[in-house]
Amino acid sequence: xxxxxxxxxxxxxxxxxxxxxxxxxxxxxxxxxxxxxxxxxxxxxxxxxxxxxxxxxxxxxxxxxxxxxxxxxxxxxxxxxxxxxxxxxxxxxxxxxxxxxxxxxxxxxxxxxxxxxxxxxxxxxxxxxxxxxxxxxxxxxxxxxxxxxxxxxxxxxxxxxxxxxxxxxxxxxxxxxxxxxxxxxxxxxxxxxxxxxxxxxxxxxxxxxxxxxxxxxxxxxxxxxxxxxxxxxxxxxxxxxxxxxxxxxxxxxx
Amino acid sequence: xxxxxxxxxxxxxxxxxxxxxxxxxxxxxxxxxxxxxxxxxxxxxxxxxxxxxxxxxxxxxxxxxxxxxxxxxxxxxxxxxxxxxxxxxxxxxxxxxxxxxxxxxxxxxxxxxxxxxxxxxxxxxxxxxxxxxxxxxxxxxxxxxxxxxxxxxxxxxxxxxxxxxxxxxxxxxxxxxxxxxxxxxxxxxxxxxxxxxxxxxxxxxxxxxxxxxxxxxxxxxxxxxxxxxxxxx
Ligand SMILES: Nc1ncnc2c1ncn2[C@@H]1O[C@H](COP(=O)(O)OP(=O)(O)O)[C@@H](O)[C@H]1O
Ligand SMILES: [Mg+2]
Numbered sequence: 001x002x003x004x005x006x007x008x009x010x011x012x013x014x015x016x017x018x019x020x021x022x023x024x025x026x027x028x029x030x031x032x033x034x035x036x037x038x039x040x041x042x043x044x045x046x047x048x049x050x051x052x053x054x055x056x057x058x059x060x061x062x063x064x065x066x067x068x069x070x071x072x073x074x075x076x077x078x079x080x081x082x083x084x085x086x087x088x089x090x091x092x093x094x095x096x097x098x099x100x101x102x103x104x105x106x107x108x109x110x111x112x113x114x115x116x117x118x119x120x121x122x123x124x125x126x127x128x129x130x131x132x133x134x135x136x137x138x139x140x141x142x143x144x145x146x147x148x149x150x151x152x153x154x155x156x157x158x159x160x161x162x163x164x165x166x167x168x169x170x171x172x173x174x175x176x177x178x179x180x181x182x183x184x185x186x187x188x189x190x191x192x193x194x195x196x197x198x199x200x201x202x203x204x205x206x207x208x209x210x211x212x213x214x215x216x217x218x219x220x221x222x223x224x225x226x227x228x229x230x231x232x233x234x235x236x237x238x239x240x241x242x243x244x245x246x247x248x249x250x251x252x253x254x
Numbered sequence: 255x256x257x258x259x260x261x262x263x264x265x266x267x268x269x270x271x272x273x274x275x276x277x278x279x280x281x282x283x284x285x286x287x288x289x290x291x292x293x294x295x296x297x298x299x300x301x302x303x304x305x306x307x308x309x310x311x312x313x314x315x316x317x318x319x320x321x322x323x324x325x326x327x328x329x330x331x332x333x334x335x336x337x338x339x340x341x342x343x344x345x346x347x348x349x350x351x352x353x354x355x356x357x358x359x360x361x362x363x364x365x366x367x368x369x370x371x372x373x374x375x376x377x378x379x380x381x382x383x384x385x386x387x388x389x390x391x392x393x394x395x396x397x398x399x400x401x402x403x404x405x406x407x408x409x410x411x412x413x414x415x416x417x418x419x420x421x422x423x424x425x426x427x428x429x430x431x432x433x434x435x436x437x438x439x440x441x442x443x444x445x446x447x448x449x450x451x452x453x454x455x456x457x458x459x460x461x462x463x464x465x466x467x468x469x470x471x472x473x474x475x476x477x478x479x480x481x482x483x484x485x486x487x
Pocket of ligand 2 (some may be wrong): 163
C-alpha cells in the first residue's frame with residue numbers, strides 16, 4: 001500500500017502538483033487518469049524520488065520515503081519496478097541483459113541463478129526468441145514486454161507504469177494491460193498505472209483517480225466512473241465518439 | 255556534479271566492464287582519425303616551413319626544428335584536442351543526452367544507481383589514456399614532417415634529424431603532457447555535463463552536442479592560454 005499525503009511539486013514558478021492526497025491499494029491496479037499535461041508523470045516520478053517533492057509525504061507500507069537516507073531508500077527502491085513510457089530499455093544491452101540488470105545491481109546471485117530467474121520472467125511475459133536481440137531490433141509491443149519483465153524480475157512489491165500502452169495498437173494495448181493486471185494479482189503487488197486511455201479504464205481500472213491540472217478531481221472505481229455527475233470526469237470520459245455512442249445507446253435502452 | 259560522480263559507486267565488476275567499453279569507444283575509436291590527421295598536418299608544417307625559408311643564411315636544419323616545436327607544443331596537444339572535442343565530445347553528449355530523453359537515466363536512478371557515477375566516472379577513467387593518443391600523434395606528426403621534408407626534396411635526412419635534436423628542452427614534453435592531461439579531463443566532463451542535464455527530445459540532443467562542442471573548445475583554448483602563460487613565460 002502506498003499513501004500520498006499533501007504532495008506538492010513545482011518547477012520554478014509553475015506548480016504542477018497542488019497538494020495530492022490518496023491511497024493506492026495492494027494487489028490492485030490503481031489507475032491515474034487525466035489529460036496530457038495534467039501532471040501524471042510528475043506524480044509518479046515524485047513518488048519514485050526521481051523528482052524531489054516540494055512538500056508532502058509518500059508512505060510505502062507506512063515508511064516515509066523522503067525521511068530515509070540514501071542507503072535505506074535503496075531498500076525500498078529494490079522493491080520498486082517501473083515501466084517507463086518509452087520503455088527506457090538500455091540500448092547497448094540485449095533483451096536478456098536488460099532484464100537481468102536489476103538482479104546484477106541489487107542481488108548477489110550467481111550468473112546461472114540470474115539467468116534462470118530472467119528466463120522465468122521472460123516466459124511470464126510471453127517473449128519468445130528475443131533473448132539475444134537488441135531493443136532496436138524488436139517491435140514496440142515486445143519492448144513493452146521486456147520493460148515489464150525488467151520491472152518484475154526482482155519480485156517488486158510496488159509496480160509503476162507510465163502510459164504502458166501508448167504507441168501500441170489497440171489489440172496489443174489490451175494484451176499488455178491484462179498482463180499487468182494478472183501479474184499484479186498473481187504477486188500481490190501495489191500497481192500504479194498512468195493512462196489517458198479509456199479502454200484501459202474499462203479493461204483494468206479497479207481504483208481510479210482523476211487528475212485535473214495537478215488537482216485530484218475525482219476518485220472511485222470503474223463502475224462509478226460512468227455514473228458520476230462530476231462534469232470534469234464526464235467530459236474526459238465522453239471525449240471520444242465511441243463512448244458518446246455507448247452512452248447514447250444506453251440512454252435509448254432506458 | 256564532479257563530486258557526485260565519485261561517490262556512491264556502482265559495483266566494481268560492472269564498473270570495470272563500463273570502463274573497458276569507454277576505452278574502446280573513446281580512445282581506440284579515435285586512433286584512426288588522430289593518426290591520419292597528425293601525419294598529414296605534420297607534413298604540411300614541414301612544407302610550409304621549407305617554403306618560407308627563402309633566406310639562404312637560415313640553415314635547412316630549421317625545418318626539423320620548427321616541425322618538432324610546433325607538433326609537440328601546440329599541434330598535437332591543443333589542435334587535436336579541439337578535434338577530439340568534436341569527435342569524442344559530441345559522442346559523449348549525444349549518448350548521455352539520448353539516455354536522458356529516453357528516460358534511461360531515470361531507469362538507472364530507480365534501480366538505486368548513482369547515474370553520474372555509472373555514466374561519467376568510466377569516461378573520466380578512460381580519458382586518462384588520452385595522453386597516449388597524443389604521444390602517438392606527436393610521433394606520427396614528426397614522422398609526417400620527416401617524410402614530407404626529405405622525400406619532398408626540401409632537405410636531407412641528416413639536416414632534418416640534426417634540426418630535430420637541436421636545442422631540445424625536456425620541460426617542453428612535461429608541459430605538453432601536463433596540458434594534455436588537463437584537456438582530457440575537460441573532454442570527459444564538459445560534454446557529459448551537457449548531456450546529463452539536458453531536457454527535451456531528439457532535436458535538443460543535437461543542440462546540446464553543438465553547444466558542448468563550442469564550450470569544450472573554448473575551455474581548451476582558454477586553459478591552454480593560461481597554462482602556457484604560467485609554465486613557459
Ligand atoms: N522537468 C520538468 N521541468 C519543468 N516542467 C516540467 C518538467 N516535467 C514536467 N513538467 C511540466 O509539468 C506538467 C505536467 O507534465 P506531465 O506530468 O508530464 O504530464 P502528463 O500528465 O502528460 O504525464 C507539464 O506542464 C510539463 O511541462
Ligand atoms: Mg506523461
